[in-house]
Amino acid sequence: MLHRNIYRQVLMLLCAILFTISLVQAQGKLPNVMVLATGGTIAGTGATSTTTVGYTAATVAVDRLITAVPELKKVANVKGEQVFQIASENINNDSWLKLAKRVNTLLAQKDVDGIVVTHGTDTIEETAYFLNLVVKSRKPVVIVGAMRPSTALSADGPINLYNAVLLAGSREARGKGVLVALNDQINAAREVTKTNTSTLDTFKTPELGLLGYMQDNRPIFYRQSTRKHTADSEFDVMQLDVLPQVDIVYGYANVNRIAVDAFMAAGAKGIIYAGTGDGSLADPVKSALVEARKQGVIIVRSSRVGQGIVARNGEANDDELDFVVSDTLNPQKARILLMLALTKTINTKDIQRIFYAY
Ligand code: SIN
Numbered sequence: 001m002l003h004r005n006i007y008r009q010v011l012m013l014l015c016a017i018l019f020t021i022s023l024v025q026a027q028g029k030l031p032n033v034m035v036l037a038t039g040g041t042i043a044g045t046g047a048t049s050t051t052t053v054g055y056t057a058a059t060v061a062v063d064r065l066i067t068a069v070p071e072l073k074k075v076a077n078v079k080g081e082q083v084f085q086i087a088s089e090n091i092n093n094d095s096w097l098k099l100a101k102r103v104n105t106l107l108a109q110k111d112v113d114g115i116v117v118t119h120g121t122d123t124i125e126e127t128a129y130f131l132n133l134v135v136k137s138r139k140p141v142v143i144v145g146a147m148r149p150s151t152a153l154s155a156d157g158p159i160n161l162y163n164a165v166l167l168a169g170s171r172e173a174r175g176k177g178v179l180v181a182l183n184d185q186i187n188a189a190r191e192v193t194k195t196n197t198s199t200l201d202t203f204k205t206p207e208l209g210l211l212g213y214m215q216d217n218r219p220i221f222y223r224q225s226t227r228k229h230t231a232d233s234e235f236d237v238m239q240l241d242v243l244p245q246v247d248i249v250y251g252y253a254n255v256n257r258i259a260v261d262a263f264m265a266a267g268a269k270g271i272i273y274a275g276t277g278d279g280s281l282a283d284p285v286k287s288a289l290v291e292a293r294k295q296g297v298i299i300v301r302s303s304r305v306g307q308g309i310v311a312r313n314g315e316a317n318d319d320e321l322d323f324v325v326s327d328t329l330n331p332q333k334a335r336i337l338l339m340l341a342l343t344k345t346i347n348t349k350d351i352q353r354i355f356y357a358y
Pocket residue numbers: 039040041042057086087088089119120121122123145146147
């Protein structure tokens with residue numbers, strides 16, 4: 001009887017040891033994903049569970065975001081770091097430089113397989129495109145947000161974070177550039193844009209389409225962006241402390257030259273014109289932009305329309321005016337590319353080449 005009890009205890013001990021070993025081995029095989037938190041609605045809190053507008057963004061710390069999704073433990077070894085805690089309308093060039101440097105430093109480490117950035121949705125497309133141009137790695141970088149605060153009924157943050165971690169730890173996401181993943185959909189940083197102020201399906205890639213879906217615990221890709229990005233990009237911000245000033249002037253009926261003159265007086269090195277239609281220039285703006293160009297400011301014609309190519313030498317004689325066109329980039333992304341282009345060159349032919357390449 002005594003022998004049988006000892007035998008049973010030894011057996012149980014052995015089983016426990018074997019179970020622990022297999023757990024450690026399984027964890028060892030899981031990808032290592034860093035979650036860099038920057039704030040936004042995904043970290044927001046509302047007064048009640050039905051508050052979905054008028055809540056406070058950027059209040060929940062990264063550790064709480066991670067522990068709120070215990071399922072993460074099964075798909076990745078996740079560590080969190082709070083980079084900022086802000087609503088994304090307050091993201092600025094300095095935030096981007098800080099974030100990009102941290103992402104590059106982490107991705108250079110052997111023990112980091114992928115990065116998730118949690119971010120407010122209002123400027124998520126801009127941060128994603130900036131990182132897409134300056135991250136020097138083929139490892140996945142996934143930017144994620146939420147449209148409902150963490151305290152809301154059916155908050156979308158937890159499932160979005162879970163999918164983002166899965167995607168950042170996946171082989172499929174490698175080399176695809178920076179990805180924006182919300183609402184079970186994967187979009188490319190270059191093309192995605194926020195299309196609705198408040199619905200969950202706000203992120204779209206008009207006309208060109210999304211890259212794929214998150215379904216049944218895995219990414220399923222159907223296409224990829226053809227423009228240069230990440231490891232193939234010529235831009236490097238690791239030694240930069242400041243980006244050149246580039247501003248956006250919006251086109252509308254009855255537009256005047258006041259904004260162009262104000263940005264010039266404030267020292268702009270580049271101006272993006274969010275023109276009507278195919279980037280057309282009303283007379284008062286055209287003469288102001290021509291003067292600005294003569295003073296060395298780089299002018300990029302973009303469009304407020306949101307879809308389609310701005311044709312070079314279409315609505316304006318860009319060769320004669322020495323202007324650049326934004327191709328399909330919306331004004332806010334054209335601003336980012338021009339800032340980075342200006343860190344390399346002030347030659348408009350080179351800058352136009354850059355706009356057709358990225
Ligand atoms: C923000 O962009 O920080 C607030 C809005 C959001 O995250 O949806």
